[in-house]
Amino acid sequence: MLTAHSDPKVIVALDFDDEAAANELIAKLDPKACRLKIGKEMFTYYGPDWVKKVVALGFDVFLDLKFHDIPNTVAKAVKAAASLGVWMVNVHASGGPEMMKAAVKALNESGENRPLLTAVTVLTSMDQSQLDSVLGNREINEQVKRLALLTQECGLDGIVCSAQEAITLREIVNEKFLLVTPGIRPAGSEKGDQVRVATPASAIQSGVDYLVIGRPITQALDPLSSLKQINASIEHLTKI
Numbered sequence: 001m002l003t004a005h006s007d008p009k010v011i012v013a014l015d016f017d018d019e020a021a022a023n024e025l026i027a028k029l030d031p032k033a034c035r036l037k038i039g040k041e042m043f044t045y046y047g048p049d050w051v052k053k054v055v056a057l058g059f060d061v062f063l064d065l066k067f068h069d070i071p072n073t074v075a076k077a078v079k080a081a082a083s084l085g086v087w088m089v090n091v092h093a094s095g096g097p098e099m100m101k102a103a104v105k106a107l108n109e110s111g112e113n114r115p116l117l118t119a120v121t122v123l124t125s126m127d128q129s130q131l132d133s134v135l136g137n138r139e140i141n142e143q144v145k146r147l148a149l150l151t152q153e154c155g156l157d158g159i160v161c162s163a164q165e166a167i168t169l170r171e172i173v174n175e176k177f178l179l180v181t182p183g184i185r186p187a188g189s190e191k192g193d194q195v196r197v198a199t200p201a202s203a204i205q206s207g208v209d210y211l212v213i214g215r216p217i218t219q220a221l222d223p224l225s226s227l228k229q230i231n232a233s234i235e236h237l238t239k240i
């Protein structure tokens, strides 16, 4: 039996180039045990109709297209995303306050089943030297804090950040402001291109709301068992 409760913390990142492989995994999963994330790769291959099919199976779907464009374009894009019935959509916080406010306004006008809106702060694949090459001398924690506060001021529901920043962020954002963290690696698993990583348990202990986990589950020999182990490792730490 899967560890299952009404507010699953794990969001499984479906990063596949093959619809059949993704569907095979989804068929093994239970909406009570995990949420699902559909990102740029699968959306580009399989499109909105496939997203709607996954939503129709009863899963909360995070449509991770990380919009980053002028306010008018992003407002229309999040409205389009909301029409698919997804649970969460995201933008890049570095698109700025006008872009984020336009996205919030568009979603507020999109009706009752408004998806949650989060903003990516600093990608979990970036280390200090990569950030320096983009922004010059700005410390990662400072940049994440700055974008977190900006995102909150603009009225979004939360941010995407690394769990390594969560303790500091929890001290400065509202209690209900969501912290969604990719870069989650159970002990012993490959980091791949992720740099700012944390284990599922340490992320939850740091005050994270949702864990985005792709390869440690999708590339495991037994994905279901991997998800089960992760859920078991955090079950005692979460409010059910």
Ligand SMILES: O=C(O)c1cc(=O)[nH]c(=O)n1[C@@H]1O[C@H](COP(=O)(O)O)[C@@H](O)[C@H]1O
Residues within 6 Å of the ligand: 013, 015, 039, 064, 066, 090, 120, 122, 123, 124, 125, 160, 161, 182, 183, 184, 192, 194, 212, 213, 214, 215, 216
């Ligand atoms: O917005 C995201 O979901 C995201 C933001 C970020 O900073 N880092 C990050 O890895 N992601 C996504 O989270 C997933 C992580 O996958 P794994 O590294 O395989 O666990 C990928 O689908 C990324 O696109």
